[in-house]
Amino acid sequence: MIRPDQLLCPSPAGLYCPPGDFYIDPVRPVDRAVITHGHADHARAGHGTVLATPETLAIMAVRYGEEFTARRQSLGYGETTSINGVEVSFAPAGHVLGSAQAITKWKGMTIVCTGDYKRREDPTCPPFEPVPCHVFISEATFGLPVFVHPDTRGEIANLLGSVQRNPDRAHLVGAYALGKAQRIITLLRLMGYDRPIYIHGALQRLCDLYEEHGIDLGELRPATIDAKDGSGKQDFAGQIIIAPPSAIQDKWARRFPDPLPAFASGWMRVRQRAKQRGVELPLIISDHADWTELTDTITEVDPEELWVTHGREEALVRWASLKGLKAKPLSLVGYEDEND
Amino acid sequence: MQRFADLLDRLILTPSRNGKLRLMEDYFRAVPDPERGWAVAAITRDLDIRSVKPAMLREMTAERVDAELFALSYDYVGDLGETISLIWPGKRGANYQATLTEVVETLNSMSRTEARGTVATWLDALDPTARWALIKLITGGLRIGVGARLVKQALANFGDRPIQEIEELWHGLAPPYTKLFEWLEGKADKPENAMKAPFRPVMLAHAIEEADKARIDLSENAFEWKWDGIRVQAVAEGGQTRLYSRTGDDISNAFPDLVESMAFDAAIDGELLVYDPSEPPFAVRPFNDLQQRLNRKTVTKRMLTDYPAFIRAYDLLWHDGQDLRGLPFEERRALLERFIETEKPARFDLSPNVVVESWEHLAELRANPPLDAIEGLMLKKLSSVYVPGRPKGEWWKWKRQPFLIDAVLMYAQRGHGKRSSYYSDYTFGCWREDENGEDELVPVGKAYHGFTDEELKKIDRYVRNNTIDRFGPVRSVKASKEEGLVLEVAFEGLARSKRHKSGVSMRFPRISRLRWDKPAAEADRLETLEAMIPE
Numbered sequence: 001m002i003r004p005d006q007l008l009c010p011s012p013a014g015l016y017c018p019p020g021d022f023y024i025d026p027v028r029p030v031d032r033a034v035i036t037h038g039h040a041d042h043a044r045a046g047h048g049t050v051l052a053t054p055e056t057l058a059i060m061a062v063r064y065g066e067e068f069t070a071r072r073q074s075l076g077y078g079e080t081t082s083i084n085g086v087e088v089s090f091a092p093a094g095h096v097l098g099s100a101q102a103i104t105k106w107k108g109m110t111i112v113c114t115g116d117y118k119r120r121e122d123p124t125c126p127p128f129e130p131v132p133c134h135v136f137i138s139e140a141t142f143g144l145p146v147f148v149h150p151d152t153r154g155e156i157a158n159l160l161g162s163v164q165r166n167p168d169r170a171h172l173v174g175a176y177a178l179g180k181a182q183r184i185i186t187l188l189r190l191m192g193y194d195r196p197i198y199i200h201g202a203l204q205r206l207c208d209l210y211e212e213h214g215i216d217l218g219e220l221r222p223a224t225i226d227a228k229d230g231s232g233k234q235d236f237a238g239q240i241i242i243a244p245p246s247a248i249q250d251k252w253a254r255r256f257p258d259p260l261p262a263f264a265s266g267w268m269r270v271r272q273r274a275k276q277r278g279v280e281l282p283l284i285i286s287d288h289a290d291w292t293e294l295t296d297t298i299t300e301v302d303p304e305e306l307w308v309t310h311g312r313e314e315a316l317v318r319w320a321s322l323k324g325l326k327a328k329p330l331s332l333v334g335y336e337d338e339n340d
Numbered sequence: 341m342q343r344f345a346d347l348l349d350r351l352i353l354t355p356s357r358n359g360k361l362r363l364m365e366d367y368f369r370a371v372p373d374p375e376r377g378w379a380v381a382a383i384t385r386d387l388d389i390r391s392v393k394p395a396m397l398r399e400m401t402a403e404r405v406d407a408e409l410f411a412l413s414y415d416y417v418g419d420l421g422e423t424i425s426l427i428w429p430g431k432r433g434a435n436y437q438a439t440l441t442e443v444v445e446t447l448n449s450m451s452r453t454e455a456r457g458t459v460a461t462w463l464d465a466l467d468p469t470a471r472w473a474l475i476k477l478i479t480g481g482l483r484i485g486v487g488a489r490l491v492k493q494a495l496a497n498f499g500d501r502p503i504q505e506i507e508e509l510w511h512g513l514a515p516p517y518t519k520l521f522e523w524l525e526g527k528a529d530k531p532e533n534a535m536k537a538p539f540r541p542v543m544l545a546h547a548i549e550e551a552d553k554a555r556i557d558l559s560e561n562a563f564e565w566k567w568d569g570i571r572v573q574a575v576a577e578g579g580q581t582r583l584y585s586r587t588g589d590d591i592s593n594a595f596p597d598l599v600e601s602m603a604f605d606a607a608i609d610g611e612l613l614v615y616d617p618s619e620p621p622f623a624v625r626p627f628n629d630l631q632q633r634l635n636r637k638t639v640t641k642r643m644l645t646d647y648p649a650f651i652r653a654y655d656l657l658w659h660d661g662q663d664l665r666g667l668p669f670e671e672r673r674a675l676l677e678r679f680i681e682t683e684k685p686a687r688f689d690l691s692p693n694v695v696v697e698s699w700e701h702l703a704e705l706r707a708n709p710p711l712d713a714i715e716g717l718m719l720k721k722l723s724s725v726y727v728p729g730r731p732k733g734e735w736w737k738w739k740r741q742p743f744l745i746d747a748v749l750m751y752a753q754r755g756h757g758k759r760s761s762y763y764s765d766y767t768f769g770c771w772r773e774d775e776n777g778e779d780e781l782v783p784v785g786k787a788y789h790g791f792t793d794e795e796l797k798k799i800d801r802y803v804r805n806n807t808i809d810r811f812g813p814v815r816s817v818k819a820s821k822e823e824g825l826v827l828e829v830a831f832e833g834l835a836r837s838k839r840h841k842s843g844v845s846m847r848f849p850r851i852s853r854l855r856w857d858k859p860a861a862e863a864d865r866l867e868t869l870e871a872m873i874p875e
Contacts, residue, residue, distance in 0.1 A: 144409075144412060144413045144416055145405065145409050145413055145426075145427050146413045146416070146417055146423060146426035146427050147426075148426070148468075150467070150468075249754060249760050249761050250761060251761055251800075251804075252761075253760075253761045254761050261760065269426065269468075270416075270417055270422065270426075271349075271352060271353075271419075271422060271472070272417075272418060272419065272422070274353060275352065275353060276812075276813070278355070278754070278756055278760035279353065280353050280354060280355070281353070282353070312412070312416070314412055315408075315409055315412045315413070318406070318408050318409055318412070319406075319409065322406060
């Protein structure tokens with residue numbers, strides 16, 4: 001059989017497949033790209049051909065405009081295509097709408113590249129499916145044993161509890177615009193919160209797109225206040241407002257009555273991180289696998305070899321070596337791990 | 341443990357003082373004795389658990405977690421207690437949640453070996469937040485941004501009592517403060533302070549404003565210099581000696597030289613100062629020398645000889661069993677003078693009277709004090725009895741004019757709490773010549789108050805529109821000879837500092853005016869500042 005690095009190998013532009021002549025989630029423009037999901041550091045504009053799930057293609061079109069690539073090639077979960085003789089298919093990654101693991105097969109060798117993934121409840125996308133493979137390429141955003149995220153619904157309950165205790169304060173929830181925001185909204189709805197949820201303007205198009213894909217977000221209203229007379233300001237007391245994380249500390253936040261800054265992110269596990277950002281209500285909710293999910297998934301998939309990329313590779317590689325599993329860091333550059 | 345953990349967790353993330361007070365008051369209402377008292381003791385650091393040490397927690401963790409994984413995690417998290425709380429592999433099925441009371445009482449009655457097993461059982465069952473609280477509790481040093489004074493204020497609010505009453509009682513009380521809570525809830529009489537050498541809450545002065553002058557009759561007042569040290573209370577009773585800060589914290593350990601010399605039975609209100617060991621006593625050194633001895637747990641021999649401390653006495657509150665606070669100032673002063681003269685306490689002298697003839701004379705003395713260690717004048721009504729707090733019209737302080745310089749805004753950092761969306765912490769610089777003979781700005785200080793809300797909005801807008809670089813919450817703004825915002829900075833004093841690039845450090849700097857009109861090139865030079873340093 002061939003060596004795995006004959007099928008996929010790291011290169012400055014990203015993970016490259018020499019026989020198929022394509023890249024997975026390239027960080028610079030290439031002729032042919034396979035994109036796992038729509039987050040900006042994985043899905044960039046300007047490639048010749050983009051192969052992705054229909055949802056991911058739609059997300060890219062919303063973010064970058066219809067001209068984001070010269071040619072689109074849509075491939076649903078479970079469907080298979082061939083690129084220069086290399087078999088490529090997608091399986092759900094459970095990360096955000098349209099997120100997929102890229103499965104490549106050639107000359108008897110199977111490599112699964114997870115992109116980003118998680119194993120927890122997310123009403124906005126199908127759950128992660130383990131796929132047997134020779135090499136499993138796992139992300140490691142939260143690849144340290146200190147990252148064990150608590151129960152997601154418990155965190156949503158903390159948010160609801162705070163709204164109840166502080167009816168005079170506007171709850172500003174910082175959440176990444178693609179995926180996290182919509183997941184929080186659907187979880188709030190599942191836990192019985194039926195009041196209107198206010199959203200920052202930057203979330204509107206992506207929320208619309210989720211609705212178009214059949215994900216019910218309930219009543220959303222724009223979080224706008226008449227700038228001239230400030231009328232309606234008090235209407236936001238005790239309401240939930242969802243915004244991109246950067247807006248929480250921006251001038252934008254000042255329009256609301258006694259804003260209470262919250263932030264939904266796996267990074268909120270570390271208290272000092274929350275404090276540094278001025279977050280009063282940390283919500284430990286992540287779209288990435290935590291340490292337990294990472295190690296359980298690797299154990300479940302049971303590959304012959306583990307490659308670890310973007311995040312804290314070292315610790316996961318160490319864990320694998322203690323288990324007697326062959327593992328190496330891929331050291332790909334260009335992926336941001338702050339976006340959770 | 342969970343309730344206590346939630347309290348700590350929310351205190352650490354709540355920026356506003358009132359928010360913190362509310363959290364503590366709610367906790368005192370919701371939680372019964374003795375648990376709430378143990379929580380108070382944990383936060384005021386009056387709890388000393390000897391059976392567990394940080395090294396033991398580390399060892400226990402090492403038995404459960406791979407050393408390399410632990411090192412990588414610790415490196416990332418940065419705080420040992422938090423790392424252990426997050427990495428500790430909880431045990432499925434372990435569900436016995438120890439209460440705070442049980443934790444405190446159990447650990448105080450245990451040996452180290454016993455404690456080891458018990459702590460492990462607790463950690464197995466708790467969630468990470470409660471584990472963190474447990475670890476912080478048993479290793480001391482919560483670092484949650486709440487001082488003992490704020491806890492006392494919360495207790496005062498809870499019982500609707502003035503804080504001075506709590507302060508007066510404080511050192512006679514012991515955790516878990518059951519009697520204190522009973523009194524605060526109106527279920528019992530005020531506890532008697534049976535402790536020897538107790539703290540007596542301090543009397544403070546009002547700052548003189550222009551409008552006050554008409555109301556002050558100079559002939560009814562005594563005058564003293566306002567010495568630039570720290571206000572303290574030295575109490576000795578029946579061989580027990582204590583040195584208190586003005587908020588009632590016991591600072592005896594930091595000043596053994598002084599405390600050892602207190603061979604009398606009295607409570608003296610005065611200013612703690614440092615004197616020059618090479619000159620006859622007591623040649624006062626500037627505040628910066630005293631700073632060397634503040635906020636230290638232990639004192640080296642070297643510090644005791646280089647920076648010896650003494651007290652310049654202002655007032656006599658208690659002497660040989662007699663509470664003198666009800667006497668008028670004039671009489672207390674006469675008793676104080678006799679006390680110093682007859683007892684001759686080794687590390688004490690008298691704050692001299694200053695003769696003042698008129699407001700003009702007073703203004704002149706204020707503008708030209710004879711020593712750097714003087715920061716203004718005090719006016720004390722001859723008839724004033726000693727009462728805690730800041731009673732109206734009794735004592736006045738008239739501080740000397742602050743130093744002023746014009747500096748250029750260099751960096752701005754986002755604030756906290758209500759100010760978290762504003763750039764409200766400013767680093768400013770003055771000009772100096774670099775190695776190539778070119779003028780460059782060097783940071784000379786940092787200030788985050790002194791401006792109005794309106795001015796804050798304007799500076800914030802300026803920062804956002806003139807940013808040249810960002811580092812996390814900090815922005816670097818345009819600051820050159822051609823462009824830059826000039827800030828008039830007021831400060832109380834200046835000292836040499838090796839820790840600052842400019843070689844100077846400012847005391848209590850604040851923004852006094854925005855000089856939108858002044859070109860950055862005309863801001864002050866570092867040489868101007870250096871000339872202000874006292875020798």
